[in-house]
Amino acid sequence: MSVFTPLARPELETFLAPYGLGRLLDFQGIAAGSENTNFFISLEQGEFVLTLVERGPVQEMPFFIELLDVLHNANLPVPYALRTTDGIALRELAGKPALLQPRLAGKHIKVANAQHCAQVGELLAHLHLATKDQMIKRKTDRGLDWMLEEGTQLLSHLGDDSRQLLQRALDEIIEQKAKILALPRANIHADLFRDNAMFEGTHLTGLIDFYNACSGPMLYDVAIALNDWCSDDDGLIDGPRARALLGAYAALRPFSAAEAELWPTLLRVACVRFWLSRLIAAESFAGQDVLIHDPMEFEQRLAQRQQVSTPLPFAL
Numbered sequence: 638m639s640v641f642t643p644l645a646r647p648e649l650e651t652f653l654a655p656y657g658l659g660r661l662l663d664f665q666g667i668a669a670g671s672e673n674t675n676f677f678i679s680l681e682q683g684e685f686v687l688t689l690v691e692r693g694p695v696q697e698m699p700f701f702i703e704l705l706d707v708l709h710n711a712n713l714p715v716p717y718a719l720r721t722t723d724g725i726a727l728r729e730l731a732g733k734p735a736l737l738q739p740r741l742a743g744k745h746i747k748v749a750n751a752q753h754c755a756q757v758g759e760l761l762a763h764l765h766l767a768t769k770d771q772m773i774k775r776k777t778d779r780g781l782d783w784m785l786e787e788g789t790q791l792l793s794h795l796g797d798d799s800r801q802l803l804q805r806a807l808d809e810i811i812e813q814k815a816k817i818l819a820l821p822r823a824n825i826h827a828d829l830f831r832d833n834a835m836f837e838g839t840h841l842t843g844l845i846d847f848y849n850a851c852s853g854p855m856l857y858d859v860a861i862a863l864n865d866w867c868s869d870d871d872g873l874i875d876g877p878r879a880r881a882l883l884g885a886y887a888a889l890r891p892f893s894a895a896e897a898e899l900w901p902t903l904l905r906v907a908c909v910r911f912w913l914s915r916l917i918a919a920e921s922f923a924g925q926d927v928l929i930h931d932p933m934e935f936e937q938r939l940a941q942r943q944q945v946s947t948p949l950p951f952a953l
């Protein structure tokens with residue numbers, strides 16, 4: 638399980654006291670998740686999630702706190718950093734940046750249908766609309782330059798077919814980089830997979846895990862979400878689910894001509910991003926009790942996205 642930093646009750650009690658939310662009733666490490674340490678925390682005044690941030694620079698934490706405040710104030714269903722009675726949001730526990738957030742209702746779904754996908758498209762559009770005119774700048778640490786650098790290093794670890802597939806994708810990134818960076822931008826979640834959304838029945842109750850959020854092309858966020866929510870077991874795009882997600886998104890934020898043109902490229906770039914991060918995680922956590930997602934899943938999706946038959950809905 639992915640509790641990188643175990644905690645004992647006394648240190649938790651000391652940490653939680655300044656929030657003024659009552660006594661600690663119970664706490665439990667969360668096995669799901671592959672990047673940060675999370676605990677469910679029961680206090681007298683409610684249910685919370687404590688996150689110890691294990692990855693990325695500490696100086697980036699104010700960005701996440703500010704972004705979640707903006708989204709929460711725009712009435713979007715997201716967690717946000719609770720303040721201590723002295724007004725402090727970002728704290729430290731066991732040497733790691735630590736945040737206490739409300740626990741959102743709902744569960745992750747494993748099998749998505751068109752109704753789920755439409756709600757994801759709608760919420761993603763709301764997230765972009767809430768930030769595009771007042772974007773908070775943050776350069777992702779897993780952007781195009783990262784893909785080119787890490788991808789080039791990993792080429793020699795791959796078999797012939799995989800290496801050719803990756804090389805072709807890296808060449809495309811070099812060719813299209815300027816155009817991709819010129820696409821319309823906002824704050825993007827950048828990791829909107831099924832395990833970062835909560836549902837009660839078919840109702841979307843929240844988005845979590847904004848630790849990959851950044852400023853970037855909105856279309857890239859759509860491509861990341863679609864690759865997870867709308868892929869079948871063979872990695873092919875499922876037409877009805879994809880049209881539901883894209884249609885609901887475009888009803889709120891219509892796509893531009895430049896976005897329609899770059900859509901197949903962005904779907905491939907979004908595959909490269911997660912193929913590489915999963916390959917790196919599989920190598921660095923091999924043999925450890927850490928959740929590792931299968932890199933092959935994104936290699937297969939990248940192979941399937943060489944031809945894209947689900948165009949972006951775009952009215953001339």
Ligand SMILES: Nc1ncnc2c1ncn2[C@@H]1O[C@H](COP(=O)(O)OP(=O)(O)OP(=O)(O)O)[C@@H](O)[C@H]1O
Nearest residue numbers: 667669670671672673675686716739740741845846
């Ligand atoms: N605010 C919240 N409300 C309810 N559950 C939460 C909340 N935050 C986290 N969780 C639970 O903790 C799990 C792990 O959280 P999260 O996805 O943030 O971890 P992570 O290590 O960053 O994961 P990932 O592998 O997606 O990067 C989630 O799948 C969810 O079940």
Ligand SMILES: N[C@@H](CCO)C(=O)O
Nearest residue numbers: 671828830911915930
């Ligand atoms: N959602 C990512 C893990 C966290 O970034 C993946 O499935 O590889």
